[in-house]
Amino acid sequence: MTSLTLHDVHVAVAGTPIVNGVDLTAPSGTCVGVVGPNGSGKSTLLRAVYRHLPLSRGTITVGGEDLWRLTPRRAARLVAALPQETRSDFDVTAWEMAAMGRTPHKRPFAADTAEDNAVVAGALAHTGVAHLADRRYGTLSGGEKQRVLLARALAQQAPVLVLDEPTNHLDVRHQFELLDLVASTGTTVVAALHDLNLAAAYCDRLYVLAAGRVVAHGAPYDILTPRLVGEVFGVDAHVIPTPVTGTPHLILRARDRADSPTARLSD
Numbered sequence: 526m527t528s529l530t531l532h533d534v535h536v537a538v539a540g541t542p543i544v545n546g547v548d549l550t551a552p553s554g555t556c557v558g559v560v561g562p563n564g565s566g567k568s569t570l571l572r573a574v575y576r577h578l579p580l581s582r583g584t585i586t587v588g589g590e591d592l593w594r595l596t597p598r599r600a601a602r603l604v605a606a607l608p609q610e611t612r613s614d615f616d617v618t619a620w621e622m623a624a625m626g627r628t629p630h631k632r633p634f635a636a637d638t639a640e641d642n643a644v645v646a647g648a649l650a651h652t653g654v655a656h657l658a659d660r661r662y663g664t665l666s667g668g669e670k671q672r673v674l675l676a677r678a679l680a681q682q683a684p685v686l687v688l689d690e691p692t693n694h695l696d697v698r699h700q701f702e703l704l705d706l707v708a709s710t711g712t713t714v715v716a717a718l719h720d721l722n723l724a725a726a727y728c729d730r731l732y733v734l735a736a737g738r739v740v741a742h743g744a745p746y747d748i749l750t751p752r753l754v755g756e757v758f759g760v761d762a763h764v765i766p767t768p769v770t771g772t773p774h775l776i777l778r779a780r781d782r783a784d785s786p787t788a789r790l791s792d
C-alpha cells in the first residue's frame with residue numbers, strides 16, 4: 526500500500542511558473558481527483574508526478590520515498606501514467622505499446638518472460654482491447670488508443686496511477702468501465718477530470734486548481750457546492766444526491782441563461 530504526497534510543489538514551463546505551491550495527499554488506495562478550468566495547471570501538475578516535468582521547488586513522495594531522487598527505473602515501478610497525449614507515430618502494435626509498461630521490470634534488451642506476456646495479456650483483456658493486440662497502434666480510434674494506454678499503465682504494476690483526463694475519447698459505457706476498472710485495482714490514483722459528476726462519483730477527495738494553486742480540497746460533497754463551482758468555473762450549478770450511491774450530482778448551466786432548460790432547478 527502506497528500513499529502519494531506533494532508538498533509545496535512548484536512547476537515552471539519555459540521559465541513561466543504554472544504550478545505554484547501545491548500540497549496534495551492521496552492516502553494509500555484512495556482516488557484523488559484534480560479538477561479546475563482549462564489552463565489551471567492540472568496536466569502540468571500531473572506531469573511532475575510522473576516525472577515528465579521537473580519541480581522548480583517542493584517534494585513529491587511515494588510511499589515515503591522522494592520520487593525525484595529515485596532512478597527512472599525505480600520511479601517507474603512506483604508511478605504509472607495514462608497521459609493526455611502520447612506520440613502515436615511509433616510503428617508498433619497495440620500489444621507492443623502495452624508491453625512497454627513492462628520496461629521498468631526488465632533488464633535492458635532482455636526478452637519478454639512468460640510472466641511479462643501474461644501481465645500484458647491480462648491488462649489488454651481487462652481494458653477490453655485484447656482483440657486489437659495485433660493492430661497497428663496508430664490505426665486505432667481515440668477510445669481504443671486510450672484503453673491500450675491504460676493497459677500499458679496497468680502492465681507497469683505500479684502502486685500509484687496518474688490519469689490525465691482518462692475518459693477523454695471514451696463513450697459513456699467505457700468511461701464508467703475504465704473508472705470502475707481503475708477503482709477495482711486498489712491502486713492509489715490521482716486523476717485530472719473535467720467531468721465533475723464523474724469526479725464526484727469516483728473520487729474520495731477532490732482538489733480544485735485555479736491558476737496553479739489549490740483553492741479548495743476535500744470530500745466531493747463539501748467541495749462541489751454551487752458557490753465554488755460558480756466561482757471557479759463560472760457556471761451555475763444545482764447539486765442533488767445521485768440515487769442509490771448518494772454521491773453529489775451537478776446540474777450545470779451557463780450563467781445568464783434564464784431560458785436554459787435547467788434554469789428552474791436552482792431557483
Ligand SMILES: Nc1ncnc2c1ncn2[C@@H]1O[C@H](COP(=O)(O)OP(=O)(O)OP(=O)(O)O)[C@@H](O)[C@H]1O
Nearest residue numbers: 538539541543561562563564565566567568569570
Ligand atoms: N510548453 C508550454 N509552453 C508554454 N506554456 C505552457 C506549456 N505547457 C503548458 N503551458 C501553459 O500552462 C498553463 C497550464 O496548462 P495545463 O495543460 O497544465 O492546464 P490544464 O489545467 O491541464 O488545462 P486543460 O484543462 O485545458 O487540459 C496553460 O496556460 C498552458 O498554456
